[in-house]
Every structure is written in C-alpha cells, then in structure tokens.
Amino acid sequence: MLKYIAIVLLTGMTLSLPSLAGNTALPKRAEGDYLFSLIKKPGYKQAWQAMLAGSNAPTWIKQASGPSSPSTQLAYQGHHYELANSCKQHDCGNNRVLVLFDVAKRQAWGVWAKLPDDTPVARSVEPELTWYGKPDDTIRQLLTTELDRELKN
Secondary structure, eight states: OGGGHHHHHHHTOOOOOOOBTTBOOOOOOSSOOOHHHHTTSTTHHHHHHHHHTTOOOOHHHHTTOSOOOOOEEEEETTEEEEEEEEEOTTOTTTEEEEEEEEGGGTEEEEEEEEOOTTOOSSOOOOOEEEEESOOOHHHHHHHHHHHHHHHTO
C-alpha cells in the first residue's frame, strides 16, 4: 500500500472527500480554507500547536508555508473532521504533509510523507512517514486511506 504513495506524491495530489468503509462524507464547501489560514483560527490554532509541540518538524511544516489545496470536511465514525494538506515549496513531490483536525475536541493529527531527494522519477521507494499528534490506529488508517485513495484518481 505505502509503496504506491510515491507515485501519488509525484502527481501533486489534490485532496477531496473520501467515502470510507460505509462512512459518508459531508457535503463539500465551495471553497475550503487552506492550511496556512486554518492554523490562524481559534480551535485550529490550539490543535495545531499541540500537535507540533515537542516535535522536530521542519519550518515549512511548522509555519504551513508551502503550497496547499483547499481543505475538505468529512465524517468518519460519528466524528466530523477537516482535512488539509501542504507540501514543501519546490519539493512537493518528495515532501507532503496531511493534517486532520477535530476542532470540537481541539485536536489535530498529521503525517509527513518524505522521499529521499535523490529518488528517481520512476519511484518504487516507500516514503518515510513521520506522525504528529500521536494518532491512534483509526486516525492513522484514515490518513493512510486518504493517501491510498489518491492513487485511484
């Protein structure tokens, strides 16, 4: 499953709403917020700071300063989440982060998918995954499923 993520990272994936294991997605908003805007909002800001507290995340992640797509909303197992992404400027193919917010609980979880800089274009290398916010197995599966789902588009 993860060996295919490298292909997704090359395509500059755009996040959209998944339908996971019988869970329906919330209606899409016309325009979602970008990660750099979300982390300035009350609730999101606290969740973002708590997620990254004590981590060695690179500056582009801490500041959400890279290119991103509009966030999307989804429902999974009775919880409402907002999913956002960003990537390292001029290196999106090798460095991407996905972040899942549960604003009601003021929590956030993220995964940074990183490939070595010298990875050839025909990638068969699995990315190194760094998790933020101590996601449980369900949240990890949700984020991993979003990465896998992008392979099918």
